[in-house]
Amino acid sequence: MDNNSSGDAVKNAFVQFKDVQKSYDGEVLVVKGLNLDIAKGEFLTMLGPSGSGKSTCLMMLAGFEMPTHGEILLGGKSITNIAPHHRGIGMVFQNYALFPHMTIFENLAFPLEVRKMSSDQIKEKVSKALDMVRMGGFESRRPGQLSGGQAQRIAVARALVFEPELILMDEPLGALDKQLREQMQYEIKHIHESLGVTVVYVTHDQSEALTMSDRVAVFNDGIIQQLATPEVLYEEPKNAFVAQFIGENNKLEGKIKSQLENNLCEVELAGDQVVTALNVQNREVGAETSMSIRPERVVLNPQENQVDNMASGKIVESIYLGDHLRLNVRAFGEQEFVMKVPNATEHSSLVEGTDVGVGWRSEDCRALDPFIPI
Amino acid sequence: MSTAEALVTADGTPLKVSLARATRRSKIRALMLVVPLFVFILITFFIPIGDMLLRSFQNELVGDILPKTVKALENWDESSGELPDETVFTAMAEDFKVAAENKTIGKVGLRLNYEKSGFSSLFRKSGRRAKKLEPPYKEAFLEIDKKWNDLEYWRIFKRESAKFTKSYYLAALDVGYDEAGNIAMKPEEKQIYLNLFLRTLKLSLLITALCIILAYPVSYLLSTLPANKSNLLLILVLLPFWTSLLVRTTSWIALLQQEGVLNDLFVWLGIVSDDGRLAMIHNQTGTIIAMTHILLPFMILPLYSVMKTIPPSYMRAARSLGATPLTAFVRVYMPNTVAGIGAGSILVFILAIGYYITPALVGGTEGTLISNLIAYHLSTSLNWGLAAALGTILLGLVLFLYLMYDKIVGIDNMKLG
Structure with missing residues (x-):
């Protein structure tokens, strides 16, 4: 498999984390030896559940937290001892952090004023930044008079107005409702593309990460579990945590029975059935494994030569979701499969209790490490 | 529709x-x-x-006790330069007989004595002899006391026999009547209340300012510490509330007096000589120190409650936008605490302007405030009208400042917790 597309080594890295560790209490490491290179102009997302260390990494990069060990480089220079206001990094906060006692204009002018620009320059730059987020004409409003989406646009504009090369975003869309969030995702992405700035984005929402990012670093337990493009992350998760955290996943627990060629292996399930899967982590015969199959890769009523693994099952739940049906099929005894079936006329018979066959190709079933629930 | x-x-x-x-x-x-x-x-x-x-403007006493005299005096023209005629004296003789019987004559005397000393003895003397008076009454009264021959007494008598008086307010503002009966400022050496009002305002402002300076860092610390530590600190702030005001004030006496703890320490350290012990109590310094200490929690609590609501991300945002810590603090943090400063200042200032116990105990003569004088007129001189007038002026002053605050800062911006 081509796992190098994740680009673990980046040429001319703009931001570099080198063996960075962080502990708040001297007993627990929140970040355990982080190595991460971010290229110039890249949109990199740090994704993970709360407490995984992703926000701490962002705060260290912004300068609000000191690494306990290791160093952070920006443009090749160590910034560990540089104060936040000298780093020239734009930041967007989850609660927007717009200054309530200032108008929108004053909010945007603030970073320019502390840089001692002339008032003509300030006016020009502020109106340019407001136009970019389509908020022209809001100069004299106060942050309290804005809706969540508007406030977020202003926060983005304020982080961009002094033209930093690096923008950090700490769950900026967390407070918005779903529809607005999706719209803002595209807007932020377009701004990133048109300006070419480097963005480091923190979120716990995996769909947000997949939509926006060039690369995603999946954090758990203080380490990066996988660093890859959204496609690779979804199609080829390296371990059970990533498989479970990104997108929907069918999980089969078993024991590796024998190794086959082409990196395939046979896995024995709890009910003695044997299936073939891709041995991603080169696990040894006899080792516990958790296999991952994406719902859309499970084939309903497969033809004889279409798939390598087949089982018969019964639909226990059928949910109508408009463009597709979501089926819950029980097969291999107690095992439940989630699968997605396009909404077509011939599928109207897929109701609860129907006997169906399920199957999948061995390459789509990835044998990973045993899954430890979060 | x-x-x-x-x-x-x-x-x-x-x-x-x-x-x-x-x-x-x-x-x-x-x-x-x-x-x-x-x-x-x-x-x-x-x-x-x-x-x-x-009571600050009501004045029915004279008319109630000496009704006939008051009625007869209406026809007397005080600018004529002559004493009232016999009808007035006749009415007065009748009134005095009744009043002496009822033992109310002293009250009127006392009331008029506020305007000019001498009235009290004049009325008591005349009251005692009222029974034996024989017409013609004018001569009879003049025989009792020469003061009945003095036009000024008559003028004041007539003026204060009206139902309402402004004399209490005039007195409270150090204004009086001159010889001719016109309203005029009292001579400088006789002015008391204006200076006291000024001193009260000045000290209250100073104490409020001191409270802001002392409370701001403490409140900031309180709002940034983790919960368990800030709770402990908050208890320390509130601890004085659990101690009697009297105990707190008297312990300042023990600390600050000439043979007190602080002076002993200074002498021991060689900062001052034994003869040059500092006078820190029973003067303005004592009042300022003790009142600042006592009123400090009223500044800390509103400030703290406002600061707690300021998210740390404001400062972080300001820093990330390129502001130095000082600029971020002055331009972003402080403006957001204005509501707390306003609320605390109004609380402390209004409490200070009417404070009584502490200045009474540690203020000496130059550290007393207007409230101490109000208390004096209520309990010692028993001039309730003047006390009421002083109180009304104080109340009006507070309301005026409150309105000014509303106009300048806006009362809606105030957060008390």
Whole structure:
């Protein structure tokens, strides 16, 4: 498999984390030896559940937290001892952090004023930044008079107005409702593309990460579990945590029975059935494994030569979701499969209790490490 | 249906009537909850204070006790330069006989004595001999006391026999009547109250400023510490509230007096010589120190409650935008604490301007405030009218400053917690 597309080594890295560790209490490491290179102009997302260390990494990069060990480089220079206001990094906060006692204009002018620009320059730059987020004409409003989406646009504009090369975003869309969030995702992405700035984005929402990012670093337990493009992350998760955290996943627990060629292996399930899967982590015969199959890769009523693994099952739940049906099929005894079936006329018979066959190709079933629930 | 038409419910009653009916029960319930406190405050606070304030201009005493004289005096022209005629003296003789019988003559004397000393003895003397008076009364009265020959006494007598008087307010503002009966400022050496009002304002402002300076860092620390530590600190801030005000004030005496702890320490350290012990109590310094200490929690609490609501991301945002810590603090943090400063200042200032116990105990002569003089007139000189006038002026002053605050800062911006 081509796992190098994740680009673990980046040429001319703009931001570099080198063996960075962080502990708040001297007993627990929140970040355990982080190595991460971010290229110039890249949109990199740090994704993970709360407490995984992703926000701490962002705060260290912004300068609000000191690494306990290791160093952070920006443009090749160590910034560990540089104060936040000298780093020239734009930041967007989850609660927007717009200054309530200032108008929108004053909010945007603030970073320019502390840089001692002339008032003509300030006016020009502020109106340019407001136009970019389509908020022209809001100069004299106060942050309290804005809706969540508007406030977020202003926060983005304020982080961009002094033209930093690096923008950090700490769950900026967390407070918005779903529809607005999706719209803002595209807007932020377009701004990133048109300006070419480097963005480091923190979120716990995996769909947000997949939509926006060039690369995603999946954090758990203080380490990066996988660093890859959204496609690779979804199609080829390296371990059970990533498989479970990104997108929907069918999980089969078993024991590796024998190794086959082409990196395939046979896995024995709890009910003695044997299936073939891709041995991603080169696990040894006899080792516990958790296999991952994406719902859309499970084939309903497969033809004889279409798939390598087949089982018969019964639909226990059928949910109508408009463009597709979501089926819950029980097969291999107690095992439940989630699968997605396009909404077509011939599928109207897929109701609860129907006997169906399920199957999948061995390459789509990835044998990973045993899954430890979060 | 057009919008101009009044909205009606299904059965045809106007919507507003229907709504009022529906919410009547909850309105009545809300009212019932407030009634006990309202009645309590009305009886124990508003009515007595209102009664007290009325005394600052009410003046029915003279007319009540000497009705005939007051009536007869109406016809006397005080600018004529002559004494009132016999009718007035006749009326006065009758009134004095009744008043001497009722033993009320002293009261009138005391009341008029506020305007000019001498009235009290004049009335008591005349009252004692009222029974034996024989016509012609004018000569009889003049024989009792020469003061009855003095036009000024008569002028004041007539002026203060009116139902309402402004003399208390005039006295409270250090204004009096000159020889000719015109309103004029009192000579400088006789002015008391204006200076005291000024001193009260000045000290209150100073104490408020000191409280802001001392409370700001503490509140900031309180709002940034983790919960368990800030709770401990908050208890330390509130601890003085659990100690009697009297104990706190007297312990300042123990600390600050010439043979006190602080002076002993200074002498021991060699900062001052044994002869040069500092006078820190029974003067303005004592008042300022003790009152600042006592009023400090009233500044810390509103400040703390406002600072707690300022998210740390404001400062971080300012820093990330390129502001130095100082710029971020001055331009972003401080403006957001204005509501707390305003609330704390109003609380401390209003409490300070009417403070009584502490200045009375540690203020000496130059550290006393207007409230101490009000108390003096209430309990010692028994000139309640003047006390009421001073109180009314103080109340008006506070209300005026409050309105100014509302105009400048806006009362809606105030956060008390």
